[in-house]
Amino acid sequence: MKSRLLERLLGTYSPDPGCEACFELLDQYAEAVLCGEDPVSRFPDVVTHIRQCEACREDTEGFLAVLRTNIFQSGK
């Protein structure tokens, strides 16, 4: 199995739409994840990108964390 270090160096063969295209779908991706849907089948390119791009992965983790707090409902 390829190590994480090598994967970071070489990436994968999967199609990668890039940062902007990933951002365009991020809201739909996040709602799908929070609804318990399988993001790999609905958003395979986003899943590939956030595995490859550390900044987008960090942003996505933050986005999901905020949405999980129900911040819009609580008014906090």
Next chain:
Amino acid sequence: MDKESEDWLEALRAEASVRDEALARLHSLLLRVARAEAGRRRGNLPPQTVAELGDLCMQAANDALEAVTRKLDSFQGLSRFTTWASKFVVLEISSRLRSHAWRDRRIDLSAATWEQLASSYLTADRALEQQEQKNLLREAMAQNLTDRQRMILTAVVMEEVPIDVLAERLGSSRGRLYKVLHDARSKLRRALVQDQQTEGLL
């Protein structure tokens, strides 16, 4: 589109008094999101960044509000409006936190450093047991990548410089640098797949 999202759109496109009230509510929401994300990451931030979190959150909310209003017509209701709007402020605060944390750190982009970094990076990888494979990887980088591709790959992958921080230093964009990185990785894989000695790496 859900009713709440429709209400947001209607208010943001209404006459000045209604619109101003909606903009104020939206700004307040974006600021809450920025503060929540900054708070979540607070423990991993350097003290100088923590000291300025209030300002950074306010800047992020201001810029996100501007982005949301500029792109309002592109919102199609495929997610809730609040979810869609919030992704802008998460991007803004996240980029600001990375940028601020790296503000005083030097990033060595000289061609002379890449081979030294590549050597220590590859040595740290226990999966690469054969010296021959390490040499082939270094050679593949030297022979197949342009100076810019090598520099960006070295900085992002080996030095772990966030790609948006590097883009800022180089006067480029995150998307453009990611394309360079993606192309560099593809070239490296193509070069390695042609070599049987590195077949097991891919």
